[in-house]
Amino acid sequence: MAIFSVADLHVAFGTSEVVQGVSFAVEPGKTLAIVGESGSGKSASLLGATGLLAPTATVSGSVLHKGEQLLGLPVRSLRKRRGADIGFIFQDPLSNLHPLKTIGAQIGEAITAHHRVGRQELRERVLGLLADVGIQNPAARINDYPRQFSGGMRQRVMIAAAIALNPGLIIADEPTTALDVTVQASILDLLKRIQQDHGAGMIFVSHDLAVVSDIADDVLVMRSGHVVEQAPARVIYHAPKQAYTKELLGAARLGGLAARAPEPLPPAAPKPNLLSISGVWRSFAGRSPLGGGLIRPVLQDVSFEIGENEIVGLVGESGSGKSTIGRLVAGLDQPDEGKLSMRERVYSRPGPGGIGIDRQLRSEIQVVFQDPYASLNPRRRVRSILAEPFIVGTELDAVTIRRRVQELTRDVELGEDLLDRFPAQLSGGQRQRVAIARAIALEPSLVVADEPVSALDITTQVKIIRLLQTLRQRRKLSLLFISHDLGVVSELCDRVVVLEKGVVVEAGKTATLFGSPRHPYTRKLVDAIPGKSLQESPTTQRVAAHG
Amino acid sequence: MAEVHALAGTDVLEGRSEVVRSYASLVVGALFREKSFRAGAMIITFVAAGALLAPAVAWLLGHGPTEQFRDTALTEMGLPTGPTLEFPLGADGNGRDVLVRTLYGARVSLAIAIPATTLAMFIGTAIGLVSGFLGARIDRIISQGIDVALSFPFIVTALSLLSLNRGTDGKVLVAPSVVVVLIITLFSWTYFARLTRGLVLVLRRSPLVEAAQTIGTSKARIILREILPNIAPVILVYWAVQLPTNIIAEATLSFLGVGVQAPEPSWGNMIAEAQRSSLYQVQPWFLLGPGIALFLTVAGFNTLSAGLRNVLDPHRHSG
Numbered sequence: 001m002a003i004f005s006v007a008d009l010h011v012a013f014g015t016s017e018v019v020q021g022v023s024f025a026v027e028p029g030k031t032l033a034i035v036g037e038s039g040s041g042k043s044a045s046l047l048g049a050t051g052l053l054a055p056t057a058t059v060s061g062s063v064l065h066k067g068e069q070l071l072g073l074p075v076r077s078l079r080k081r082r083g084a085d086i087g088f089i090f091q092d093p094l095s096n097l098h099p100l101k102t103i104g105a106q107i108g109e110a111i112t113a114h115h116r117v118g119r120q121e122l123r124e125r126v127l128g129l130l131a132d133v134g135i136q137n138p139a140a141r142i143n144d145y146p147r148q149f150s151g152g153m154r155q156r157v158m159i160a161a162a163i164a165l166n167p168g169l170i171i172a173d174e175p176t177t178a179l180d181v182t183v184q185a186s187i188l189d190l191l192k193r194i195q196q197d198h199g200a201g202m203i204f205v206s207h208d209l210a211v212v213s214d215i216a217d218d219v220l221v222m223r224s225g226h227v228v229e230q231a232p233a234r235v236i237y238h239a240p241k242q243a244y245t246k247e248l249l250g251a252a253r254l255g256g257l258a259a260r261a262p263e264p265l266p267p268a269a270p271k272p273n274l275l276s277i278s279g280v281w282r283s284f285a286g287r288s289p290l291g292g293g294l295i296r297p298v299l300q301d302v303s304f305e306i307g308e309n310e311i312v313g314l315v316g317e318s319g320s321g322k323s324t325i326g327r328l329v330a331g332l333d334q335p336d337e338g339k340l341s342m343r344e345r346v347y348s349r350p351g352p353g354g355i356g357i358d359r360q361l362r363s364e365i366q367v368v369f370q371d372p373y374a375s376l377n378p379r380r381r382v383r384s385i386l387a388e389p390f391i392v393g394t395e396l397d398a399v400t401i402r403r404r405v406q407e408l409t410r411d412v413e414l415g416e417d418l419l420d421r422f423p424a425q426l427s428g429g430q431r432q433r434v435a436i437a438r439a440i441a442l443e444p445s446l447v448v449a450d451e452p453v454s455a456l457d458i459t460t461q462v463k464i465i466r467l468l469q470t471l472r473q474r475r476k477l478s479l480l481f482i483s484h485d486l487g488v489v490s491e492l493c494d495r496v497v498v499l500e501k502g503v504v505v506e507a508g509k510t511a512t513l514f515g516s517p518r519h520p521y522t523r524k525l526v527d528a529i530p531g532k533s534l535q536e537s538p539t540t541q542r543v544a545a546h547g
Numbered sequence: 548m549a550e551v552h553a554l555a556g557t558d559v560l561e562g563r564s565e566v567v568r569s570y571a572s573l574v575v576g577a578l579f580r581e582k583s584f585r586a587g588a589m590i591i592t593f594v595a596a597g598a599l600l601a602p603a604v605a606w607l608l609g610h611g612p613t614e615q616f617r618d619t620a621l622t623e624m625g626l627p628t629g630p631t632l633e634f635p636l637g638a639d640g641n642g643r644d645v646l647v648r649t650l651y652g653a654r655v656s657l658a659i660a661i662p663a664t665t666l667a668m669f670i671g672t673a674i675g676l677v678s679g680f681l682g683a684r685i686d687r688i689i690s691q692g693i694d695v696a697l698s699f700p701f702i703v704t705a706l707s708l709l710s711l712n713r714g715t716d717g718k719v720l721v722a723p724s725v726v727v728v729l730i731i732t733l734f735s736w737t738y739f740a741r742l743t744r745g746l747v748l749v750l751r752r753s754p755l756v757e758a759a760q761t762i763g764t765s766k767a768r769i770i771l772r773e774i775l776p777n778i779a780p781v782i783l784v785y786w787a788v789q790l791p792t793n794i795i796a797e798a799t800l801s802f803l804g805v806g807v808q809a810p811e812p813s814w815g816n817m818i819a820e821a822q823r824s825s826l827y828q829v830q831p832w833f834l835l836g837p838g839i840a841l842f843l844t845v846a847g848f849n850t851l852s853a854g855l856r857n858v859l860d861p862h863r864h865s866g
Contacts, residue, residue, distance in 0.1 A: 362763040375754035379776040
C-alpha cells in the first residue's frame, strides 16, 4: 500500500494556480522522482501537500499519509508528523542549519522534538546517525559548527537529521543541486543506501532527469503546474511518450555523452595560436580570523593555449580557480607571475601597468558572465544595452548602430520585439542571449564564457549551447568555456583543460580526455557524471548518430 | 545573486511582459498605489500649501508675520489672547498672529532644509561615487575625511561658525539663513557619501560593471551610466529620510537663537520664545502652533520616505 498518496492536488497563490491537478503515490522502499524546470510547480506541490507553504497559498485536493488525510489538519498535528514520519532534505543545507549550534545539538533536536531521550542515549544515537551518513570520526566532529563542514558534509548532516527518527517517507527537494559533481554522486549513493536500509519511501525533486536516473523507480514530469508524463523510470528513460520528456531527456543525455569511448577523429590541422597563458600564478590575500594576512594561492603555474576558432573547455570544481583564469584572460585581473598574450602580443603581466589593453585588443576579448540577471543593467532597455558597445567602441552614427543592433538580435535569435523591454521582463534564456549579443557586438576573436548556462533551465541550456556552436562557425569565434558541467563541455568543446585546486592536471582533446582519462582527478570527475546509464539504452539516437 | 539585490528594485517590472513607456512612469504609478507614500504626500502637500498660501492668509486676516497688534491681541495685563475669530490660533507675547507666523515658519523650514539636504545629497553622492569607484588611496583619504567630519559635534560647531559670522562691528557678514543652510549641508553630506560609497563598492565588483569594462567603457561613463542609475533610488529614499532630520536641525539652531533671527518667524525661535516667556501657560497655542506644524512636517516626510523605500528599495524594508 502506498505510504503517501496525493490526488488531484491544486495549489494557488492568489489568482495564479501553480499546481493544477497533480496526483501521485509513493510505496515504501520506492523512490518517486518529480522532475521539472523552474516554475513547473514541482516544489510547490510537495510543500503544499505537507503544509509547508505560506498561509497565503490555498491548497485543495487529497493528501493521504498512511491512509490519513493531511489536508485540513491543524498545524500542530502536521508538525508532529513532519520529522517523525516525514523527513525533509532541502537544497541549501547552510540556510537550513543554525550557524551557532553544533551539528550534534541540531541532530539531537530532531529526536528530542518528538521523544524524551536521556543525554547519554541521545549522544549515542547522534553518533550512530553521523556514522551512518558517512561522517568520519563522528565523536570528534559532533561538537563542530556548520561552518566547519564543506557543502557535501553539511548535506550529510541534514540527511542525518532527516532520518533521525527513521521516517517512513523522505522528501528530498533538489538535495544535490548546490553541490559539486563528485560530491553529488556521493550524496546520491548515500540517499539510495539509506532508503534501502530503512525501507522508506522517497520523493526526490529535481530539475535534471540525469541526476535521478540511478535512483528513481517512478518518474513524474511536470511543466507549468501540470503533469506531462508519469510512468515507471524504465519507460521514461527508454520509451518516453511526450515530446517535452524527450526534450528533457536529450538535455540529460549530454552528460552521459562525456563518458562515451573516444572516436577516431579525422586528423585536424593544428590551429594557429590565438591566446596563450604561460606560467601564470595568482593568489589572493585572505583574512585569517585572528587578523593578519593569509595568502591563499588560487592559480599555480597555469599554462595553456587557445587556437583560432577553437572552443576550449575549462573544468573543475568550485574553488579550483576557473573563474580567476577567466578574469585574467578578460583583463579584469592581473597575474602575480607569468604572462598572457594574444597573437604573440603580451597584454597582461605582473606589476603596475601590467594590463596593457588598448581599444583594439579590448574589442578582441569579450566576456559572457554566468548570471545574466547581474550582468545586465536593470535600468536600461535591451536596445540601449546592445547599442552600448557600438557607442563606446566605434565611431558609428546612430542610424548604423540601430541597424547593427537589429542584426545582432537576429544573430542570437532574439525577437526584435524584445528590444524595448527591460532585462527584468525577459526569461533567463533571453537574458543570456542579450549578454551573448553584447559580447559578440564588436566582433571579438575570443569570448570568455564563465558558466554561461549554469543558471538556466536544462532545455534552455541546450538552446544556448546550440547558439554558441552556430556563432562559432559563422563568426569564426574562439571560446574559453568555463563550466563545472562535464556534459555540456563534452558537447561543445574541442579541447578540455582540467583544473584541480589551481593546477592544470590534464589537458587534451575532449573525446580522448573523457574517454580515457589519465589523471585520477579527471577520472573522478568523469565517474561522477550523473546519468551515464542513459547512454546504454539502445534507443538513444545520439549514440547511433555518432556510430 | 546577493549582488543583484544590492541594486534597488526592478520589482515594478515584475509580471509585466508588455513594452512599458518608461521606467519612471511605472515607479510613479507604484508610488501612488503605496499607502504610506500617499499618506505622506498628503501631509506634505498640506504643509506646502500652508507655506505657499501664507501671504494670502496674512492678507485675509490683515496681519503681517512681524506686525504687532498690542491693542487687540493683548489683554490689559499684557497677556496674549487665546484663539479668537480675528486670531485663529491666538497671539504671541508681542501681539503677533500665531497662525500667520506658523505658516511663514513653514516657508523658512522648507526653504532651509530642502536646499541644504539637496546640496548635501549632490556633494555626498559625488564624493561617495569617486571614493567607492576609484578605491585605493583616494578612498582611504576620503574615508578619513568623512570620519573627521563626523567627529565634529553639531551644536558646538554650528554655534562657533555662526558667531564667527559677526564682524567686528557686531553686524552679520552673511545672511544667517545662508549660513544655516551651509552648516546643515556640512553635517549631512557625510551620510550620503558613506551610503553611496558602500553601494558603489558592491557594484564595482559586480558583473554589471565588469561587463561594461570589457566592452571598453570609460570610468566616467561607467559611473554615470551604469552605477548612478542603479543607486539613485536608494539615495533618493535617503534624501527623504534626511530631510526631516535637517528640518529639526534648523529648528534647533533657531531655538538656540543662532539660526533665523527674530522678528522673522521660524518654528524654532517661536518655540523658544514661548518657552522662554512661559506664556504658553496662558496661551498654549503659542507653543502648540509651531510644535504641531513641526511634528506634522517631520511625520509627513518620514511616512513619505517609508513609502518611497517600499517601492524603490523593496529588498531593504523587510530586513
